[in-house]
Amino acid sequence: DIQMTQSPASLSASLEEIVTITCQASQDIGNWLAWYQQKPGKSPQLLIHSATSLADGIPSRFSGSRSGTQYSLKISRLQVEDTGIYYCLQRYSNPWTFGGGTKLELK
Amino acid sequence: EVQLVESGGGLVQPGRSMKLSCAASGFTFSNYGMAWVRQAPTKGLEWVATISYDGSSTYYRDSVKGRFTISRDNAKSTLYLQMNSLRSEDTATYYCTSPVYWGQGVMVTVSS
Numbered sequence: 001d002i003q004m005t006q007s008p009a010s011l012s013a014s015l016e017e018i019v020t021i022t023c024q025a026s027q028d029i030g031n032w033l034a035w036y037q038q039k040p041g042k043s044p045q046l047l048i049h050s051a052t053s054l055a056d057g058i059p060s061r062f063s064g065s066r067s068g069t070q071y072s073l074k075i076s077r078l079q080v081e082d083t084g085i086y087y088c089l090q091r092y093s094n095p096w097t098f099g100g101g102t103k104l105e106l107k
Numbered sequence: 108e109v110q111l112v113e114s115g116g117g118l119v120q121p122g123r124s125m126k127l128s129c130a131a132s133g134f135t136f137s138n139y140g141m142a143w144v145r146q147a148p149t150k151g152l153e154w155v156a157t158i159s160y161d162g163s164s165t166y167y168r169d170s171v172k173g174r175f176t177i178s179r180d181n182a183k184s185t186l187y188l189q190m191n192s193l194r195s196e197d198t199a200t201y202y203c204t205s206p207v208y209w210g211q212g213v214m215v216t217v218s219s
Binding site for chain 2: 034036038043044045046049055087089091094095096097098099100101
């Protein structure tokens, strides 16, 4: 199985700050990587698909990048509504695997 | 508007069965592979099963193989998850997903 190691597990940042979350894949997954945001009591929302493509309706302050088997989600200017838990997901092969999640809070 | 609406959850005793449904609307359901993802209370997301757009291929996580069956009815735009021999560790909120779109989730509690 492909392991997705997500870091950090939690993060506290200030408004307008730049935030970066990473996922390290245990093997090549190409661009089969997505990022989701989940708010308490809600279902996940797709932010980024295909490693770097912004999902419909998602603000441009969110971006995804890839360097080899390391994938990053960047929030360029943190807003209040960006708090929540972020997950990466690889769909390169079965079983699909999620990262462990990053809890993002406002400082 | 895209909607995925799960139903069929609730409280069930260990060893019993339960069937979840997910009614899709607002997109061409028959064009998409679909999946079930679950989330135990206070835990992260965990993929459960996937089915191809036409139902010809299915995949399961090891812990549910032989107990859960994913299926679909494209004429009804509905996804299913038949869960047999349920265990306490299957307790979770179950989401159907496209995986662009997600349902609101349905809670399954396995307890005596």
